[in-house]
Amino acid sequence: MMTQICAVLERASDIPATQSCQETLLPRVRLKAEGLSIAFGGQQVLCGANLDLTGGQIALLRGPNGCGKTTLLNVLSGFLKPDTGTASLEFNGTRVDILNETPDRLARLGLARLWQDIRLFSTMTVLENVLAASPHAIGINPALALFALGKVKQQEREFRSQALAWLDMLGMADRADSSGDQLSVGQSKRVAIARLLQTGSKVMLLDEPLAGLDHDSAAKLVEDLNRLANATHRAMLIVEHNHDAITPVCDLRYTLNEGALIREELELKWVC
């Protein structure tokens, strides 16, 4: 397995330089949920949903409109508390109970989400959008921002080169100085994904990343996501209606049916 991933990593020449082979292989990530149930006003949306996803896997989450896919993402990203069930994030042997954490803490622990309506910061540039997601920035503390200026500047330089590397990988480096509200839907999604990557997320929950994209843009984004999952050992749970485009790169397929998740393992997966 290790040699396979290393071979993939060698082929993925445009992965940012800061993601060394050792670093990307080390993380052992697992997102696990058991018996998740939630009801809104008497309507049972999730009913004993189970999910298991490990690093390097891409899982498609499908189901008709309104069946509860986004609700599941809201639960897994800490925005909603389920009525019953457990959900945990394991990272290098450390287990975190998702249901006890806030979304910002989960993002800092390595679990972040892409919103269906993208939600870029409209008055900030593309680069600032990505920089805003930099994890553990010491300058977010105003006292340190004023009195540890040297350290803050040094860290900002590192964040900046990392952010530019992600934007470059997603083909958006030339728009780094554009305003967040001057991008097409496809470009906005790429920036939003770069922003997720900047958080250092090991588990990415993507809500309809291909919606609104033309065929070629969708194919390119799928290829990029596949390369990321393989090369950097990230786990991805993707809600998507464009099954044809996304299924070839998926390891797993979850179907949300009457509140329960049906799991299927897919055999024929593209590798980069």
Next chain:
Amino acid sequence: MNYLYHLIIYFEIYAIVAMSLNLLIGYGGLLQVAHAAYYGIGAYTAALLWTKLGWGFFPGLAVGAFAAGVLSLLVSLPAWRFKGDYFVMISIAVQTLIYATLYNWTDLTNGPFGISGIARPVMAGYSFVTTGSITVLYGVLATGLGMVMALLKWSPFGRALQAMRDDELAAYSIGIPVNWLKLQAFALASAMVGIAGGLYASYVSYIDPTSFSLDESILMLSMVVIGGTGNVRGPLTGAAVLILLPEALRFLQLPDAVAANVRLLAYGLLLILMMHLRPQGLAGTYRYQ
């Protein structure tokens, strides 16, 4: 010449006020309407320490700022749950609460009679008695605080505030601790306006609760809206315009009873015109929505 110094001193004090409010409104998108109350807490705390306990100028000023910073929890904690119009209502309630306390806690604040005999600043044995010397001292302090604001704007703290202003949910989901950020922003802005309150008390030598009412908060808000938010020069422009406007009206030589109303009319008209014609303010970068 003294008249000119007087105007400059008022501009310096209100420049600090407007810059601190800009941290909340312009960078954080938090529409604070209780700023005059924190201005009053800074002024009263410093004035009481100076007049009753004989404290020095800077220690009194610092404790005034600290008190305003701590009491900012009254608005920052509700800001965790209440947003938009609901938060504005909360901040108006806090403004009224603090004003009523200053007005009615007569044992401490002397109620409507206020505190008089507040000394002018003294530093290292030098007494800033003349308006010229106060202009210089307050100018140095306002410039220093302006530099602090500029540093914060370009720091990750400023960036996180702007992200929260643009989309709080998105900011929360990428790891920005929005509630903690609100606490810090309110504490910083309130401490800063607390310093301005202390400077005001020391300059005018007499304070009473009417200087810290809801009307004053709306004047501060007008400075930021008219001047513009999202950068440092916007609130400075707003402070200058709203300090000079009443002075310009003075030359019309209207009767006192009419002049106050004309001033309010002019503020209202200016706000409506700005909202229609230039929502980002005279020198601002952010269009408040």
